[in-house]
Structures are given as structure tokens and as C-alpha cells.
């Protein structure tokens with residue numbers, strides 16, 4: 001028995017590194033694939049959750065970031081920069097610490113969850129809040145990396161996609177083949193691009209007998225791919241996917257079309273219902289954006305688009321602790337009791 005070594009060491013021959021590349025890792029990946037009992041019952045399918053909140057900084061971004069920071073270090077970069085709705089910045093900040101680099105992050109003012117801001121701060125990133133949305137932050141980050149000595153670690157950097165494709169490898173390795181359907185939340189559209197690449201590579205090499213249909217879900221107020229045009233002022237409570245002009249738009253459409261899948265939208269209400277179901281009935285606490293995949297699966301099932309008996313994997317992308325406001329909001333206040341067994345038993349309904 002040995003510890004999981006991180007995605008680069010585990011999948012080294014499938015990633016753009018050389019034998020001499022010095023790996024920057026927090027031993028990301030190797031995340032749980034959890035059978036979802038209630039979702040399986042509701043859909044008549046075999047549903048699994050790929051729990052990416054179990055990564056070192058609490059989101060799937062770590063898979064891409066170990067690659068991006070490893071390569072930036074190899075190329076001699078002293079500083080990295082990213083635009084982020086929160087998780088990319090948390091991940092970049094942590095991996096930059098491991099690499100001894102300066103990390104700059106550009107985030108939309110007032111629109112990133114507290115936990116993510118806390119991570120970037122405690123890892124010592126230089127944070128600029130931008131008076132704009134994620135799309136504005138990305139434009140700015142690209143301009144800065146073009147003109148100043150700082151490496152861009154957003155998913156427009158192709159090695160990020162290479163790292164993130166390993167999640168598809170892990171799923172096939174666990175299930176001994178690709179699922180019938182893979183469901184993901186879609187924001188900047190890097191992750192759906194990455195999973196599709198991973199599934200295609202495994203199928204091409206005969207490790208999987210097929211590829212899954214890719215189903216992506218955007219939040220209704222931030223659904224440019226569904227609308228067929230950029231959204232100028234995107235809104236959703238799922239701040240991680242509050243994006244109006246995804247960088248990997250064309251790749252996401254390719255994943256959708258080549259796989260025979262679709263990209264649809266879910267409302268904030270549907271997202272929050274799935275968020276609560278996951279926590280209260282599956283025991284899996286995710287952040288709101290992550291619940292978009294499950295909300296989408298339930299929507300598709302209600303529309304009769306889910307044939308029973310299929311094997312389905314939903315990626316839940318980030319940890320619920322990132323954005324706990326939504327867990328507390330609307331929940332009943334805990335009651336206070338004296339240090340007294342009878343009083344406690346009575347309040348618990350045991351007496």
C-alpha cells in the first residue's frame with residue numbers, strides 16, 4: 001500500500017512532462033467516486049458522484065494547477081496570474097506557495113465566496129478586486145501576461161486542460177469502462193473540454209470501449225452557450241459559474257456535439273434544491289455551482305430524457321465549505337440549552 005502521488009505521477013505518461021520535470025504537487029486527484037443512492041432511485045439509473053471537493057484546496061482546479069505551476073516553474077517563471085470566480089485563485093495561490101512563486105489574482109468585486117477569498121489571502125496571494133465580472137478579469141489577466149513577466153494559469157493555458165482530463169481517467173479506471181452519460185456544471189467551459197479529452201484518449205487507446213455522452217449545465221442567468229450569444233451581465237447565486245463569455249466555448253460545443261450530448265440551463269432554484277438534496281440525502285456537501293450537474297440530471301429525468309438502467313457520473317466540482325452562507329441561509333437557528341441532560345433530551349425529542 002502506498003499514498004496516492006498526485007495526478008502527474010499517477011498519469012505521467014499521459015501528460016506533457018518530461019522525465020526530468022520537477023513536479024509541484026499537493027497530491028491532488030484520486031478523489032472519491034461515491035454511489036448516489038437517492039439519485040439512483042429517482043432516475044432508475046446507477047448514478048455516481050465524482051467528489052472533487054476532496055482535492056487539496058477543495059476543488060477540481062488542483063488537477064490543472066499542478067500542471068500549470070509545474071510547467072511555469074520549469075520555464076523559469078517567478079510569478080503567475082489568473083482571473084477567477086474564486087476556486088482557481090485559491091488553487092493558484094496554494095500551488096504558487098509550493099513553487100516559491102508570487103501569485104496575483106483578479107477577482108470580480110463582491111462576487112467571490114468568503115472561503116475562497118480566505119484561501120487566497122492565507123496563501124499570501126496578491127489580490128485585486130476588479131470593478132467588473134469574471135470575463136473582464138480574464139481579459140485583464142491575458143493583457144497583463146502578454147505584456148509583463150507573469151505566466152497565465154487560467155484554463156486558456158492548455159496544460160490546465162491536460163491536468164483536468166485525469167478525472168476522466170480515474171472514473172474509467174474505477175468503473176472499468178466509461179459511463180453512459182457524464183454530467184458537469186459549465187462556467188468557463190474548461191472542465192467539460194478536459195473530461196471529453198480524457199475520455200477520448202482512453203477510448204482511442206482501448207482502455208475504455210466507448211465515450212460517454214457529455215451533458216453540461218449552465219446557470220440560467222449565465223447561460224451564453226444555451227442562448228447562443230455572450231451574456232453581458234451574468235447573474236446567479238452560483239458565483240463560481242457566473243460567466244458570460246466562456247473562454248472554451250467552442251471546445252464545449254465540440255464535446256457536446258461529438259459525444260451526442262447537450263448543454264442546457266438550470267435555475268438558481270433548481271441549483272439550490274439539488275444542493276440541499278446532496279447534503280441532506282446523499283451526505284455530500286458541495287458548493288452551489290457544483291450542484292448544477294445534479295440539478296441538470298434531475299431536470300433531464302423529469303423531461304423523460306434519462307432512460308433507466310444507465311450508468312451516469314455527475315461531477316460535483318467544489319467543497320460546500322467554500323461558500324457556507326447557503327447552508328446557513330433559511331435554516332432554523334440551533335436552540336441553546338443549559339448544561340442539563342433532561343433539558344437536552346427533551347429538546348432532542350428523546351425524553
Ligand code: F0G
Nearest residue numbers: 084085087088187188189190191317318
Ligand atoms: N464548479 C466550480 C466549483 C467552479 O469553480 C467552476 C469554475 C466550475 C464549476 C465551472 O468549470 O469553468 O471549467 O466550466 N470556476 C472558475 C474559477 C471559473 O475561477 O474558479 P469550468
